[in-house]
Amino acid sequence: MNWAPGTQCVAKCDNRKAKPGELLYHKGDILTIVDTSTRKGFYAARHNTTEEEGLINSSNVREREALRVDPGLSLMPWFHGKISGPTAVGKLQPPQDGLFLVRESIRHPGDYVLCVSFSKEVFHYRVIYQDNKLTIDNQQYFYNLIDMIEFYSKTKGSLVTTLVTPRKKQGAKSAEQELSKTGWLLDITKLILGENIGEGEFGAVYRGEYMGQMVAVKTIKCDVTAQAFMQETAVMTKLQHKNLVRLLGVILHKGLHIVTELMTKGNLVNFLRTRGRSVVGPAQLLRFSLDVCEGMEYLESKKLVHRDLAARNVLISDDSVAKVSDFGLAKMDSKETDKAKLPVKWTAPEALKKEKFSTKSDVWSYGVLLWEIFAYGRQPYPKMSLEEVKEKVEAGYRMEAPEDCPPGAYAIMKLCWEQEPRKRPGFSKLREKLEQELSKTSPSSAAGSQEAAKTGLRS
Numbered sequence: 174m175n176w177a178p179g180t181q182c183v184a185k186c187d188n189r190k191a192k193p194g195e196l197l198y199h200k201g202d203i204l205t206i207v208d209t210s211t212r213k214g215f216y217a218a219r220h221n222t223t224e225e226e227g228l229i230n231s232s233n234v235r236e237r238e239a240l241r242v243d244p245g246l247s248l249m250p251w252f253h254g255k256i257s258g259p260t261a262v263g264k265l266q267p268p269q270d271g272l273f274l275v276r277e278s279i280r281h282p283g284d285y286v287l288c289v290s291f292s293k294e295v296f297h298y299r300v301i302y303q304d305n306k307l308t309i310d311n312q313q314y315f316y317n318l319i320d321m322i323e324f325y326s327k328t329k330g331s332l333v334t335t336l337v338t339p340r341k342k343q344g345a346k347s348a349e350q351e352l353s354k355t356g357w358l359l360d361i362t363k364l365i366l367g368e369n370i371g372e373g374e375f376g377a378v379y380r381g382e383y384m385g386q387m388v389a390v391k392t393i394k395c396d397v398t399a400q401a402f403m404q405e406t407a408v409m410t411k412l413q414h415k416n417l418v419r420l421l422g423v424i425l426h427k428g429l430h431i432v433t434e435l436m437t438k439g440n441l442v443n444f445l446r447t448r449g450r451s452v453v454g455p456a457q458l459l460r461f462s463l464d465v466c467e468g469m470e471y472l473e474s475k476k477l478v479h480r481d482l483a484a485r486n487v488l489i490s491d492d493s494v495a496k497v498s499d500f501g502l503a504k505m506d507s508k509e510t511d512k513a514k515l516p517v518k519w520t521a522p523e524a525l526k527k528e529k530f531s532t533k534s535d536v537w538s539y540g541v542l543l544w545e546i547f548a549y550g551r552q553p554y555p556k557m558s559l560e561e562v563k564e565k566v567e568a569g570y571r572m573e574a575p576e577d578c579p580p581g582a583y584a585i586m587k588l589c590w591e592q593e594p595r596k597r598p599g600f601s602k603l604r605e606k607l608e609q610e611l612s613k614t615s616p617s618s619a620a621g622s623q624e625a626a627k628t629g630l631r632s
């Protein structure tokens with residue numbers, strides 16, 4: 174197996190008596206591959222906890238497993254929703270010091286109550302919501318429940334006891350335990366947080382360093398949003414492709430930190446807008462298009478629908494490879510959508526009207542993304558309102574080719590915008606067409622693209 178440096182893996186057995194140069198580890202420890210080419214049958218690796226480096230026998234490790242996408246997966250398995258005080262007491266039997274749960278008050282909807290078992294009694298602490306923060310005693314304030322439970326698990330504060338054991342809601346699986354078991358939980362003390370590099374809809378994105386690797390960290394403070402992102406994260410643990418932004422792991426601390434590879438050149442829209450025609454040539458535009466197409470071909474093979482494919486959700490790596498990010502809406506099936514949130518200008522007509530999302534609706538979005546690429550990051554359907562776009566597109570209107578767009582590229586866009594989803598090509602077909610286009614632009618660029626990608630000379 175060919176493992177890239179940075180791959181996290183799990184030890185299948187102990188290596189307690191390490192020979193010189195070898196790494197000491199125990200079964201279940203998480204190790205990071207540093208180099209796979211040092212010695213045959215061995216990898217150089219770093220121990221995620223001891224931070225020591227050394228050789229490991231490659232047959233003694235396995236790659237991290239993907240997290241099962243399970244609606245029961247919860248960052249707050251101790252949260253039981255609306256249940257009464259007596260019901261909560263019932264759930265905390267038999268008594269056990271430090272056994273706890275959180276419920277929503279029935280009498281005061283929206284208010285939370287922390288219930289803790291101690292000395293054979295159950296204590297109920299009302300959580301007060303004040304100035305956007307939570308408190309029990311007007312001394313300690315918290316952004317969210319996760320934050321509060323984290324604090325009282327370490328410190329007793331004004332409670333009768335520190336919190337020891339969560340009483341899990343039926344069907345709830347602790348995300349923390351699952352992440353830790355599978356090797357996706359990272360350690361906050363090993364993270365060096367750097368400058369802010371972007372604002373997402375739900376939280377800021379920072380540059381950072383994790384055990385020597387440059388990373389991006391998306392921070393989500395709101396507990397409800399963090400919970401929703403657990404599903405995105407679980408999906409991401411399943412996916413590995415050179416054209417998808419890679420998940421390195423998550424950190425649970427005051428909400429959720431999602432750690433991914435750092436894409437130093439930012440999102441594709443800004444990349445194109447700030448550089449323009451004089452810097453980025455048509456061959457480079459085609460290579461970006463091909464990169465995204467290959468990422469989508471992989472998603473298609475996994476039967477995943479992205480639902481929010483757009484140039485703003487494509488990021489550019491240091492060596493100018495385009496990768497698809499933001500699987501927030503990606504789902505195995507096509508139920509549940511919030512219509513008001515749909516990106517109208519990117520969404521296929523049948524998805525807008527009948528919520529029919531499929532790989533073929535992703536293909537439509539991909540066509541719009543191609544248009545954005547060849548228009549150097551312009552907003553699609555310039556000067557048209559969302560209502561107008563909806564109406565006209567339904568009636569058969571399609572955008573014109575962007576200025577100086579190669580006719581071949583525009584022809585591909587038009588294929589993606591077939592009214593009938595069945596008539597649109599799949600991503601494999603699109604890839605073939607793009608490869609043909611690329612070989613036409615300059616004889617060397619298609620063959621040279623791989624090499625150029627490695628060296629960073631891609632224009």
Ligand code: ADP
Nearest residue numbers: 371372373374375378389433434435436439440
């Ligand atoms: P949202 O989907 O909530 O809008 P994003 O994940 O798109 O948030 O992040 C917002 C911005 O942060 C992006 O447009 C990009 O500029 C920056 N960003 C996000 N992830 C990374 C990353 N892995 N590397 C570099 N920059 C990133």
